[in-house]
Amino acid sequence: MKISMQLRYDGDIVAAARQVSALEDAGLDLVWVPEAYGFDAPSFMGYLAARTGRVEIGSGILSVFTRTPALLAMTAAGVDALSGGRAHLGIGTSGPQVVEGMHGVPYHAPVARTRETIEVMRAFWRRDEPVTYDGRTVRLPLPDGDRGGSGLGVPMRLLTAPVRPEVPVWVAALGPKNVRMAAETADGWLPMFFVPEWCDQVWGPSLRAGAAARGPGRGPLSISAGGLLAIGPDAARHRERARGQLALFIGGMGAPGHNYYYDLVCRYGYAREAEAIQRLFLAGDRKGAAAAVPAGLLEATTICGPESYVKDRLAAYREAGVTHLQVAPVPAEGETEAALLTRLKDLCG
Secondary structure: OEEEEEOOOOOOHHHHHHHHHHHHHHOOOEEEEOOOOOOOHHHHHHHHHHHOOOOEEEEOOEEOOOOOHHHHHHHHHHHHHHHOOOEEEEEEOOOHHHHHHOOOOOOOOHHHHHHHHHHHHHHHHHOOOOEOEEOOOOEEOOOOOHHHOOOOOOOEOOOOOOOOOOOOEEEEOOOHHHHHHHHHHOOEEEOOOOOHHHHHHHHHHHHHHHHHOOOOOOOOOEEEEEEEEEEOOOHHHHHHHHHHHHHHHHHHOOEOOEOHHHHHHHHOOOHHHHHHHHHHHHOOOHHHHHHOOOHHHHHHOOEEEOHHHHHHHHHHHHHOOOOEEEEEEOOOOOOOHHHHHHHHHHHHO
8 A cells, every 4th residue: 555644734834845855755655735725735736746756746635616627637737747747636526615605606416517527627638639528517618608608618628738648536525426426437536534344334335336337448446545643552542633523524514414424424323423423513512522422433533553453454444445545643752754654654565
């Protein structure tokens, strides 16, 4: 397995970029640059491209509702050129709270939007002919009268040839339909709160159905998943650090009835606990919501324990098809993140 991690974006991003350089030397294979509703990811990806020489750089993630498919294709091709072919494009749908609340764009047909975005991006990267597309959510050129179109648009192609025929496209997906679509069309899948032992039970049918429809030239689906990482005799205590994030996503990342993370935890068998977490979180009791996260879920979604335990967890991720172990390192006292990643690389073999 390759090693990936998500960059912190809630602090000094220039300092974070310096840290990526050190982690690159320690063997980090891929860094994911988040966007959410903070700074834009592509600016930082370009900065990282200039500050690094080997590590691959992915967006984790860009919403398909905040940029047109053509702009996503242009952005990915641009970062790929700046980095010498090291870019990965992670995309997803976000949710209606952010898409409609911040961007003022209707949250409509998210699975179709993602599929059509991938198809249009790949058409632009090929540059074999001007791009036309007649889909449910994307129409190029825009016809007269469609969403206010003038009818004057003409088919176009990218002006600059990309450095690679395609940039690898990763889809962040949790729901059955979206996971199936990702397994059929994407190069990689970005699940959150992934538990390898429960993968087949929760996502197996969707992954198999998507794989059955996958084009023969697409290659196997890559998967980037993992969690908080700590290695040592007393490292299990660091699982507690994940409580706040789990409570935030289960309780507040989406409206009631439209929260992918809540639904996922229910499918894991924690429906009663998920309801309590969401109720407490939305009532403003964040500490209570965090306390309601069950210990079993904390352990299942983290990689914290003695070296022998971590080896077993790595084997479980590998068995579940994970190709890029995605970690949030928690070094031991006196240890650096780079040193911890070096230890992890040794365990991965």
